[in-house]
Amino acid sequence: MAVLVLVAMLVGLGPVGSLVGLGFTAVTWVLLSRSLGRSGGHRWGPADTITYGRLILTGGVAALVADAATGSVHHVVLTGLAAVSLMFDAADGQVARRTGATSRFGARFDMEADSVLALVLSVYIAIHLGWWAVLMGLFRYAFIVAGWALPWLNAPLPPRMSRKVVAASQGVVLVVVSAGLLPTAVAQICVAVSLISLCWSFAVDIRWLWLQESSRRRLPAPSRAFAGAGHSEPVLADPVSDLLVVKPATT
Incomplete structure (x- = not known):
């Protein structure tokens, strides 16, 4: 709410932007509270606060985007909020590792x-x-x-550096293009290249998941039961209700 008031004071918010900002706040609060209740006693830490701050800034961005759809464009404030949120993307993970507070919830929260x-x-x-x-x-x-429709896509994915690189470049491209500093043709090329890299990254993950599923199906039933007994619960097993929306990440 403080961010929405600040944005309204700086550039003004129309009724559509105000409604979207309020709706974003309400939905985020409900889903986050529900996720905390399902997290098995997760202790809120400094890294979670940083991630939540990023999400709050995104609410201000969402309100400005809604206003832009009605003709009120505020490039500077919108891009500024998005850039700050993006800069703190690396901070929450570093803080979590240095304070020994890494968790399923924190990783999922950052992802969403x-x-x-x-x-x-x-x-x-x-x-x-x-x-x-x-x-x-x-x-x-x-x-x-x-x-x-295909539950095998919900299996946890192994870490992959190229996935992190693609995700980071996606964020940079989105912020730079949103600033409106690039010619339209150049901006379209940047977005198209980023889309191609996203397609490739998701294709690599889908192929890996398919190979894992194919290997599992080829195992005899007793072997599958034995193999499953040694595995812990998948990190991102519940794609909808764990947090805001989805899985797995490109980060």
């Missing part, structure tokens, strides 16, 4: 904060570049919808 910011910014650039650009923010959400 990234996804929501990407979705909001992709809607914003789509206003200027064409609605095809919104695909930048829809990849993970489309992935989880596919996971409802």
Whole structure:
């Protein structure tokens, strides 16, 4: 609410932007409270506070994007909020590791904060570049919808540096293009290249998950039972109700 009031004082917010900002606040609060209740006694730490701060800034961005859809564009404030949120993306993970407070909840929280910011910014650039650009923010959400029909897509993924690089570059491209400093043709090329890299990254993950599923199916039933007994609960087993929306991440 403080961010929304500050944005309204700086540039003004129309009724649509105000409603979207309030709705974002309410939905985030409800889902986050529910997730904390399901986290098995997770202790809120400094890293969680940083991630929550990023999510709060994204709420201000969402309100400005809604205003932009009605014709009120405020590049500087919108890009500033998004850039600060993006800069703190690396901070919450570092703080969690240095304070020994890494957790399933924290990793998922960070992941969803990234996804929501990407979705909001992709809607914003789509206003200027064409609605095809919104695909930048829809990849993970489309992935989880596919996971409802193909449960093997919900298996946990191993860490992969290229996935982190693609995700980081996606955030940079979204913020730079949102600033409106690039010519339209250059901005479209940057977004197209980022989309291609996202397609490649998701294709690599889907192939890995498919190979794992194929290997599991080839095992005899007793072997599958024995193999399953030694595995812990998947890190991201519940794609919808764990946190804000989806899994797995490109980060």
